[in-house]
Amino acid sequence: MKRIVLKGAALAALLATGALAEEPKLIINGEIELPTRVPAPSHMDAIDEITSGWVYRTKETQALQMDDFDNPGMIFVDVGQELFETAEGDAGKACADCHESAEEFAGLKASMPRVNEEGELESMPDVINECRTERMQADAWKWSGPEMSAMTALISLQSRGMPVDVAIDGAAAPFWEQGKEIYYTRYGQLDLACSNCHENNYDMMIRADHLSQGQTNGFPNYRLKNAKINTVHGRFKGCMKNIRAQPFAEGGDEFKALELYVASRGNGLPVESPSVRN
Amino acid sequence: MAKGVKPRVKVPKSAEAGEVITIKTLISHKMESGQRKDSDGNVIPRSIINRFTCDFNGENVIDVTIEPAVSTNPYFEFEAKVPEAGEFKFTWYDDDGSVYEESKSIAIG
Incomplete structure (x- = not known):
């Protein structure tokens, strides 16, 4: 009898919490909890909820970011x-x-x-x-x-935990528009725009890689792939090479405009830098 | 002394007598394997940390021989039983003869 009661309780708990609540939480050093899902900023039409790239990584990679001693x-x-x-x-x-x-x-x-x-x-x-x-x-x-x-x-x-809040109006508006234009333009032999992967197909597998929304709130980040700190522009360059395009220059006007636009897609997500990704 | 070497250790500040605690250690070191060549084709000489030890109040806890296959910034995590208050002493031995030391004390209670 006791066993049945326990089973029932466990089932009730499972039903009550649902699948989403079981998702791992990003808590750094057992103290700082950073939200990984927040409502999308109003300028985004295609996405309702923006998510940290942390949620798409494996348990092991996630754990590395949860302790500053373990975070390389x-x-x-x-x-x-x-x-x-x-x-x-x-x-x-x-x-x-x-x-x-x-x-x-x-x-x-x-x-x-x-x-x-x-x-x-x-x-x-x-x-x-x-x-x-x-x-x-x-x-x-x-x-x-x-x-x-x-x-x-x-x-x-120093900004860890603070919500990303880049200005996109006023003097920033033309740069933001330029960045948005780049984000939705197809480049390279594979003829892909940023949006094709990171807006239309995030949370899907692209061969062995789990696509994220391409958020920049964790940059500069540590990548296990090259065991060093990677900058946003370095990542953009890597992406462009992957789609077999000629990358823009790091520190150039195009990447800076794109950086502004992509950052604005993360307005509201907490800064995670330096995050750990694969 | 190799450039940019910095030992880091994480030990709890206190423990119960007889408790098994987890110790994390990390040393930033390039761990050059001696297998690589530079752009002119010359072998880059080996430069690694070849031994790591941890002692508690003079008693050895762990003694590790490290080989060239170990990657950059070697990290060791291990457990130790703490019978009394005292000091953990950590030592890393570099190929070039340098010795890097770090110590952490732990209280009981």
């Missing part, structure tokens, strides 16, 4: 911290000479890319390189080079 991206955050404190250039300054700590940059990742005072669309590496060349009088870092990736990982981590 944190090694690069440490590298970024060292760079932050290292003086370079003719001015003999380090980031830390002007900025008390990287924590000052909380919120920056959530609002990037943005239009600056000169009316140009700028991404985080632009801001870092402007500091390096003008105030530190040092050489600019390569867009997706190891130093830049580490520094953007450090700065993006």
Whole structure:
């Protein structure tokens, strides 16, 4: 009798919670819970709910992101911290000479890319390189080079948990339109647009890969595939090569506009940087 | 000393006497296998961490021989029984003779 009661209780619990509630939750260090599904921003017609790329990865990959000690991206955050404190250039300054700590940059990742005072669309590496060349009088870092990736990982981590909130109106509107145009344009020998995979077919398998919505809230991210921090533009480039297209330049106007548009498709999702993906 | 080497260890701050705890260790190291060649065709010399040990109050907990097939940033997770309060001492031995050390103390209760 007791056994039957237990079985009944278990079944009731299963029915009550349903399939969705069984979905794993992204809780980092057992403390910070980050929502992985939120309502889509109003400018998106085809999708009602936006999802973090984390939900499409395997249990093992998901677990790596749930503990900062296990997250290999944190090694690069440490590298970024060292760079932050290292003086370079003719001015003999380090980031830390002007900025008390990287924590000052909380919120920056959530609002990037943005239009600056000169009316140009700028991404985080632009801001870092402007500091390096003008105030530190040092050489600019390569867009997706190891130093830049580490520094953007450090700065993006400060915004972890904050909802992505990039401006798409006002001065940003023409860039956003340009990005949207690129997103829906078919490129390459395979004749595919971003939307073909990440809007029409997310959550499906493309051969062995589980397609995500292509959200950028976890960038820069650590990829198991190449054991390093990867930038958004590096990922765009990889995607374009996969569809056998000639990629745009990293740090170029096209990718920056696309970065803005794709980021706006994630408005509302929490920043996860540095996330772990395969 | 190889560049960018930084040991990291995660040990609980306290445990019950006799409790089995999980210890996580990670050292950032490029772990050059000695099998690769550079763009000129010359062999890149081997440079790895070849041994890792952990001791608790002078008693050995684990002693690992590491071979070149182990990939970059070697990570070890293992369990240890904590009979009393004390200190875990972790040591990594580099091919170039460098020794990297880290220690963590643990309280009872």
